[in-house]
Amino acid sequence: MHSDAARLRVKTWLFTVIVVLSNAFGDFFMKRGIPDTARLATPLEYIAVLFQPWVAAGVALLIVWQMSRMALLSWADLSYVLPVTSIGYVVVALLGKVMLNETISAKRWAGIALIVAGVSLVSAGTEVSTVKRAEAPR
Amino acid sequence: MKWLLVALIVATTTVGEVLQAAGMRKHGEIRDFRPNALGRALAALARNRFVIGSVLAMAASFFAFLKLLSISDLSFAVPASAATYVAETLLARYVLKEHVSPRRWAGAALVIFGVALISL
Structure with missing residues (x-):
């Protein structure tokens, strides 16, 4: 069972990165x-x-983005996916800074820090799924 | 106009994403990523009522977002659409019956405050 949880975690990380980057x-x-x-x-x-x-x-x-999000939601809770993929707001803010020369104010940096804290709290400390799921047809 | 679009985006995205989560849970974990298997999964999803509903809602959300992008900055449009977050977390708990632990609530609250700071 332990290896199953580890496998899900790797898959979840990979798909979170794809979801976040494709959306941003x-x-x-x-x-x-x-x-x-x-x-x-x-x-x-x-x-x-x-x-x-x-x-x-x-x-x-x-x-x-939509395809990878659907795949992610096939094994992960919505209340897990929402906070974890919200790291995308940070990516968008940084994209604005790097690509559009927007300045990031102290308030915005504080917001980015809170989002990062929230994302790590959920992603590092909670189960990916808490509900019973259907067995996908093979 | 701007806030009307935000309201429309929030409503359609919330409905779309909750239906998407319900539909994918009903489908079950996607394990096989070979093209044939993905094709079969897509065919099954095309008959999944929750997924069909979510695609319609997300399409409405997409065109409203396109219109919003044409009249506002990216740095307004993206965080403003984050208002879906609160509604979706509540729906995840009470409609999808997920177990939102204190740790998840705390993380969700931090994210909401962070998004507010970025956008206001």
């Missing part, structure tokens, strides 16, 4: 790709903006 970079690429002139007033304009190269790359990453 997906959002960032979408923001980068939407032209300042986009009005998004009609359904057609929504479809058209999806063909902007950076937006398309963002959408591709967001598909990876």
Whole structure:
């Protein structure tokens, strides 16, 4: 049983990294790709903006995000996945600093520290799953 | 307009993510990552009502988020959508019946305060 828990933990870490990075970079690429002139007033304009190269790359990453999140939720609790993947807010803040030259105020650094503390509290100290799950068809 | 979009995103994301969690729990742990097995898993998920509902809600959330991104900064849009966090943790406890230990509540509270500090 011990090895099963260890196996789940490794899998969980791997998928958490994929979920976090695909979401952060997906959002960032979408923001980068939407032209300042986009009005998004009609359904057609929504479809058209999806063909902007950076937006398309963002959408591709967001598909990876949803798929990897579904896989993660197939063995992990929602109340585990939520706090652990919230490290993504830190990644987005750092992306803003590095890529967009946004400054990170003392207040923001304090927020980042709290998120990191919360994430480590949940990820290091609680079981990945606390409920009975269906046996997936093989 | 901005806050209306945030409200729409929060509502659709909360519904979508809770349905997604319920659907994936019903499906069970994905263990086999070979392409054929993943294809079979996707085919099973396409018939899973919770998953279908979650995809519809997440699609609505995606287009509302796209609109929000077109009128606001990334550093507003992302943390503002984090309001889903509180509702989802409560739904995880009371609807999905997960055991949210004191440690998990404490972690969730730290994250919520942290997101508030980043975004306000």
